[in-house]
Amino acid sequence: MALPTFGRRLGGAALLAAFVLFITLPFVMVLLEAFGSEWFGMRLLPKVWTLKWFGWAAATVDIGQVLINTAVIAVLATIVSLLLAIPTAWAIARYRLPLASLLMGAILFPRMIPEITFALGVARLSYDLGLSNTYVGIALAHVILAAPFAVLVLTSTFEGMDDRLLEAGTVLGCNTAQLFRRVILPLALPGIVAAALFSFLSSYNDFVLTLMVYGPDTVTLPVQTYLSIGNGYLSVAGAISVILLVPSFLFLLLLMRMVKPENLLGGLKGA
Amino acid sequence: MAWTTWRSSAAMNGSAGPGAAVADTLHPASARLTAATSRRVAAAGLVLPLLVFLAAAFYLPLGYTLIQSVTSAQGDAFTLAQYTTFLASRQGQGVLALTLFLSFAATLVSLLLSLPLALALRRGFAGKGIVQFLMMVPITIPSLVGALGLLILYDRTGWLNYLLVRTLHVVSQPVPIDYTIPGIVLFYVWMFFPYGGLVIMSGLGALDPALEEAGRVLGASPWRTFRLVVLPLLKPSLWAGSVMVFLQCFGAFSVPLIAGGNYQPLAVKIYTVATVFLDWHQASAMAVIMGLIQVALVVLYRRLDRQPGRRTA
């Protein structure tokens, strides 16, 4: 042994602490910025603790409306994504489709290239169709990214469904509709919920696409954060960020329960 | 795979087997064929809505961008001027060089961070769960928020400089990090290293521990076992992880938008050209170039992520 065990332990603990700080401190900063006032110069902590930035956010940028916008768009995007993804994933999982891998590639392609690449075209299309600055327009833009990921999750769910349970259902007398309602849906529910969560989060956090198609009536939380930073109102931006973070952290906690970290790579791209 | 059961029932309807003669009288050949094909048609029908949507909402805009990139504001039907302007100009090459440099640098640092991290996680230690949780954080939060926090933390008046100047007294003046190249690289690393880390962890997890035991018993010290057995087998994951990080860095938008200062890597440049200079044709050309590079990287990643030495037990 080169190093005595105690030295190793200490070194290990120091590295662990450094890593924890490395990851978490930026969030601490956001919290301090959002809940603190008079934090200038080289100070560790703000002079005053306050909730006024949230009030400012409400007053100056109508954060309540922004929140509503974001939520409504996310819900719309989730619903549309699921409606499109469920039949698609079912077909891919249960049937031998021609050119299956090409099909999957075509569906996943939007997640592979940088958003800015197609955001230009989407912005133009949106404008031409009169969908700019509308809930529907932005939600549909979000679906471009959310639906493919939902397909990924749901394909895996449907593939994992035991055929024999379906066979048992039909033998026991279910017609197609009953089979769907009583057997398939309950079995697939966890997967559907996961797909819904991913879609919701994907829309909620989306920035680049939204930036290209938003308007004064459809400002979302990420966009507002950007605008506030751009205008120099870091504290307000901080407050908005805190609101933005809540679903992400909830989602992360849920995720840690459900999935092993190494299996997550398929299609995870931040805003 | 699930489809085999359904497929075999389709085959039951369609192919000639021992029961074919009987089947023939019950279902004449033409009807059997229709049964099989109608199943196929139904399947195709299920996929159609999404495909139509993507065709309209994604591929159409892509096509549009492509067309825009080869037409010009002046009304040319086909021109590559936008491409040449970008690729040949000092400015354009500068942007590419910047983007590539930032991506390479951040990828390298990420690798140096991820590999020991993955190895330590594998060995297991107190606090392993925390580390695994924290590794997921940068990729699940909106990157804007992360960028904001990083900006504040590494500001001239931020905590790091406080530590360096006031607590440790290693420098007399605050070290500029925000809006500098090293700063942007640092931010990229914070944002994107988990992409590589997860790939490497997955690769390590798939490594049969008996191989390392074998190396030790055969006489190789822990370091030599690592060098001669683990590392060679891990190489595909290391490459794949690096490409994954590089991919993210190359396409980064929100981070450099907020924290790039005067530096504008490719994604930001495209945005600026489109919305500030309102030259959508030029922006489109740049977007196409960027897209092509990214696709090439994705293909590379797919190729690399294949690794021998997977667990048997």
Added chain:
Amino acid sequence: MTAPWLEVRGVSKSWGRLAALSEVNLAVEQGMFVSLLGPSGCGKTTLLRLITGHLSPDSGRILVDGNDITRVPTHRRNMGMVFQSFALFPHLTVADNIAFPLAVRGLPEAQLRAQVAEALAMVHLEPYRDAYPRQLSGGQQQRVGLTRAIVYRPTILLLDEPLSNLDAGLREEMRMEISQVTRRLGITAIYVTHDQREALALSDAIAVMNHGRIVQFGSPEGIYRRPANEFVARFVGYANALPVDIAAGIATVAGVGVIAADALRDLSGPATLFLHAGDVRLDADAAPGPNQVPCRVVDLAFMGDHVEYVVEHASGLRLKAHAPIDDAPHARGSTVLATLPADKLVPVARQAPAAIG
């Protein structure tokens, strides 16, 4: 008696509150082939890995040729190991795999090449020298594994269930090869298995393990014929266990009758009589005599080289018996007389369950 070559003294190992090994002692002479036999979780693999150094004992010592190697790291113990999963390096060719331990020891190139060639020739695997492990069958891979483990002439060879991943037909071949190789090289071998037939066939001595302890150590014949307790008896394959009460050299089987045997002379109290299925004789018509139990045939099965009968006494006691396939079969439901030969009975005093081993 020569000093033991490999000695394990008072070794214990726990994982939290789970004691994997408790105060285990083992002494193996040079050139001996010893099997560690037991069910999953008995600690045999843990003991093996303590010997290799992959694990460190919580207490106790491990000695080789009188030297305490407890603190010596694995890569300096100079032992050989054959793995259940073969553990061949997938990124190296067969030749490079075999050369690995020699290269790590800094052997000069020419000598290395010669030794590898010689090793390949010995196991008739020269055509595969440049192949990769994934191109070989399971049996071939394990032979490479064995070759790699002995090419540097270690004095101790450890084998961790090396036959488990092989097809039944190959197992026999590989078993013989292991036996020949270890005998020829005079290597001291420690063999971990849960299969008692392997252990019985290969070993000079068997250590039967259960719950982290060695419950019996002896020659294969000794273990087979004179199991020390119920656990060993059942593990080694005694199909019949009769609960009896022994008094004055006579065992009473409740509701059945009386059994006399020399072996019972010095015992008294509750016990179990073990008897191999192959030792029970069945006769269709015979007058009942000593050590005989009238039974009804409940089931019979053709096992290829013998017929296995399950017969039942009126009291509910069931016995298994093997009969040669050429004998006239006894039909289901027919009455037979089961003879329990006195000299084949193995008595084991019945202890409270927790105290076994």
